[in-house]
Amino acid sequence: MSSGNVFPKGFTQNAQLPIRVVSPDFGHLAAKTIVGYNLTHRLPYYFFLFMREGEIHYVIDGETVVLGKHELLFSLPSQLQHLPLSVDGNDYFKLGFDDECLSRLPRQYPFLLNPLNQQKIRFSPTAAKRIQAVFELLKGLLTVSDTDPQLILAHLNCLLTEIDSAYFTGENKPVEDRLTKYLGFKVFVENNLTDHPTIKDIAQELALSTDSLYQLVKHYSGYSPKEFMTNRLILEARRRIYYGERTSVKELAFELGFNDPDYFSRLFKKVTGKTVAKFIQDLS
Secondary structure, eight states: OOOSOOSOTTOOSSSSSOEEEEBTTBOOOOHHHHTTOOSEEEOSSEEEEEEEESOEEEEETTEEEEEOTTEEEEEOTTOEEEOOSOOTTOEEEEEEEOHHHHTTSSSOOGGGGOTTOOSEEEOOHHHHHHHHHHHHHHHHHTTSTTOOHHHHHHHHHHHHHHHHHHHHTTSOOOOHHHHHHHHHHHHHHHHTGGGOOOHHHHHHHTTOOHHHHHHHHHHHHSSOHHHHHHHHHHHHHHHHHHTTOOOOHHHHHHHTTOSOHHHHHHHHHHHHSSOHHHHHHHHO
16 A cells, blocks of 8 residues: 555645545636646546446546446546546536545445446436535535544444445445455556466465356456456556557567567557557557
8 A cells, every 4th residue: 555645736635644535516626726637537536436327428438438427437547548538517426536545444445446447337316315425524624624533534434334335336246255365366466467477376366266267257358367367457558558658569568577578569559459559640
């Protein structure tokens, strides 16, 4: 977990916590603050958008998410987000906070690892009322910059607990140990991504057979462990290219742990349908 406040300057609404809430009538940044803030950017913090009414289209890592009434979108640090041009006519709450804030909460929230690979959560009408109430309370607390951070954290914990519960609804109550193992797989992949660990190494780390690991990852992600890691590596390549970190193909391959740039190039085209050069050209 990273330390330090990674919020852009002027974002936080509390003197001691990196957190911001925005609604149609509250929390919007001054025009001078957002000058030069690109519509497409790599998130340095956790971002949530809850729709009370209306519909909005967000693009996360190149995928469009359509969000409607009583639905919530969440994005994680390092994901690429393309902001919509307008949210006029919608009723919503936005929330942002970073790892410093998260580290001060009393528990872990498994949904933040996104094990089911879904950026959108739908709430029942009853749950949506609770979510709205917590957002309203957070909004009230953040109208004053010197609010006791413990009050804010208590409500943020309630909100994330509610979201965590809704995220896993419909999973037919998966066996806790299996979900824990899958979360362990995702964490291991993130921490060792550019080392290209073997399936055998990961299975041993998680105390699983390679067949059990395959079945586990396939169940939760829809991909084999190898496909999952390949897609994650190419996603990281796309993020670095898209965000302007446009070194040569050879340098990018080496940065991502590929010893053979030609193999990386073939893999990139296989996954994205485009060569690296074409991908960069289409961004221009």
